[in-house]
Amino acid sequence: MDGLEKFINDNRSAFDNEVPSLKVWAAIDRAANQKEARRLRLWKNLRVAAAVAVLLIAGGVAGSYLTQANQGNSATAILQETAPEYFEMEAYFQNQINNRVNQLVRYDPDAQVLQDLDQIDQAMLELKEEIRTAPEGQEQEIVENLIQNYQMKIAILERVLEKMESTVPTKTNKKDQDEISI
Numbered sequence: 001m002d003g004l005e006k007f008i009n010d011n012r013s014a015f016d017n018e019v020p021s022l023k024v025w026a027a028i029d030r031a032a033n034q035k036e037a038r039r040l041r042l043w044k045n046l047r048v049a050a051a052v053a054v055l056l057i058a059g060g061v062a063g064s065y066l067t068q069a070n071q072g073n074s075a076t077a078i079l080q081e082t083a084p085e086y087f088e089m090e091a092y093f094q095n096q097i098n099n100r101v102n103q104l105v106r107y108d109p110d111a112q113v114l115q116d117l118d119q120i121d122q123a124m125l126e127l128k129e130e131i132r133t134a135p136e137g138q139e140q141e142i143v144e145n146l147i148q149n150y151q152m153k154i155a156i157l158e159r160v161l162e163k164m165e166s167t168v169p170t171k172t173n174k175k176d177q178d179e180i181s182i
Contacts, residue, residue: 086143086146086147089147089150090146090150093147093150093151093153093154094150096154097150097153097154097157100154100157100158100161101117101157103161104157104160104161104164107161107164107165109160109164113160116156117153117156117157120149120152120153120156123149124146124149124150127142127145127146127149128146130142131143
């Protein structure tokens with residue numbers, strides 16, 4: 001042991017009897033609280049920054065996904081490029097078809113007729129999907145087939161309507177006839 005160590009050991013009781021004042025403890029407490037407050041602010045700021053980063057990344061991923069989904073690989077986009085007039089014709093044909101189907105419903109058609117019309121709709125959906133994978137230059141041919149399918153559906157509806165008009169009275173006509181006979 002050296003001299004300093006021996007002096008401390010001999011006079012230990014003199015060193016241990018002093019207690020620091022309350023001001024010292026208050027200063028220590030303030031310093032500790034300030035460090036803790038800084039640490040809490042830092043964590044709070046880091047959480048906000050992390051939340052913003054997550055939102056930005058999620059927005060970027062969603063935007064990228066939507067952009068890829070809407071770029072030239074959708075059937076609608078390809079149809080728009082290949083035949084922009086197709087959408088006007090499709091709206092016209094759909095209007096004509098809806099009018100004829102509404103007329104047909106009044107005659108209480110056979111379920112087979114409606115199933116056949118659904119099969120035509122399925123074929124048209126397949127054509128619309130096929131346009132995505134069609135080789136270059138084949139798109140116009142598919143558009144023409146779609147138009148032919150619309151025309152065919154209208155022709156079928158007209159034939160069925162002619163047949164129904166000539167053989168079966170409409171629901172409203174049947175009701176009127178029942179009232180007349182009473």
